[in-house]
Amino acid sequence: MCRCDLELRRLPGLPYRWSDEHRPRIGVMPRRGRGADVRWFDIEPGYAFHVGNAFEDEQGRVVIDAVVYGAAGFDRVWSGLGGHADLSSALADTPTLGGTLYRWTLDLRHGTVREGAADDLPVEFPTVNDSRTGLGHRFVYAVSAPLLLDDVHRPSIVKYDTTTGERHDHVLAGHWVPGEVEFVPAADGDGEDSGWLLSIVSSEDAAELLVLDASDVTAGPVASVRLPRRVPTGFHGAWIAD
Incomplete structure (x- = not known):
């Protein structure tokens, strides 16, 4: 320790x-x-x-x-x-x-x-649906970022199911590195994973905001927004509703 x-x-x-x-x-x-x-x-x-x-x-x-x-x-x-x-x-x-x-x-x-x-799998920045903070949760979201962790595994956005023990990944192209994933609940959602996962991913000369369906991470982004300038790889993220 x-x-x-x-x-x-x-x-x-x-x-x-x-x-x-x-x-x-x-x-x-x-x-x-x-x-x-x-x-x-x-x-x-x-x-x-x-x-x-x-x-x-x-x-x-x-x-x-x-x-x-x-x-x-x-x-x-x-x-x-x-x-x-x-x-x-x-x-x-x-x-x-x-x-x-x-x-x-x-x-x-x-x-x-x-x-x-x-x-x-080497991962970091574990998060949950904020409504479950301090309460029992089923799903944990994380990122695997080789730039920070090792040189073997491909960068990915990860969802763990603590009930079944399964892991679901969205693997990024090799030159993209994900930032901490934030869960955003869907307006009409009724399940713990009913909502979206947001992550700012960075490369050497660009950055994008990725939006994934939290209930189906392996399907890949449902939307992506190319940012007007590169955002350096950071640590934490936060979601603030309007």
């Missing part, structure tokens, strides 16, 4: 590095609780930049979906963001160098944890 290294304050960049010495844990506090009420759950080593959603299920368990990196994936991405990393491990022949969609299920009654990755 990641830890602050005070010695790195003397150097340019972010003063954090991967550490095998610190025990990773997740703390769960009751909504109206205090620090003394936090319950700690030991988990497997990993690092997460972004959480897609978290909720309490019907059995009172806390479920968290996030994108999680192992040591090699963290070092490779962290060094690209201005951090300090051991690139010898990051450049080794490992199956996955990016983060993967990962789920923790914390059983408060029995004090146990069930955890694991959805698959081995």
Whole structure:
């Protein structure tokens, strides 16, 4: 997991590095609780930049979906963001160098944890239908962007079905890199995925706004808008209704 290294304050960049010495844990506090009420759950080593959603299920368990990196994936991405990393491990022949969609299920009654990755596709920026924030969700949207994550997988916009375990992709041409996907509910929609996915995709000299049907990602864009100038590849997106 990641830890602050005070010695790195003397150097340019972010003063954090991967550490095998610190025990990773997740703390769960009751909504109206205090620090003394936090319950700690030991988990497997990993690092997460972004959480897609978290909720309490019907059995009172806390479920968290996030994108999680192992040591090699963290070092490779962290060094690209201005951090300090051991690139010898990051450049080794490992199956996955990016983060993967990962789920923790914390059983408060029995004090146990069930955890694991959805698959081995490197992804980032997990999002859900905003109306499901803090509530149970079925679908998670993400992007696989080789520019940020690895040099093997093709850039794509991804939809995970957490109920069936299926993944649906819209694969982009090799020179396009997607930004974070935002879900926009359809005006007459009645399902969790009734709506649209928006992403600004960038190339070396152009940018487009892609619109996909969230219920059928593999069908490709239902619309695209060529922007008047290139928009550099960014991190996050947001949708604000009029």
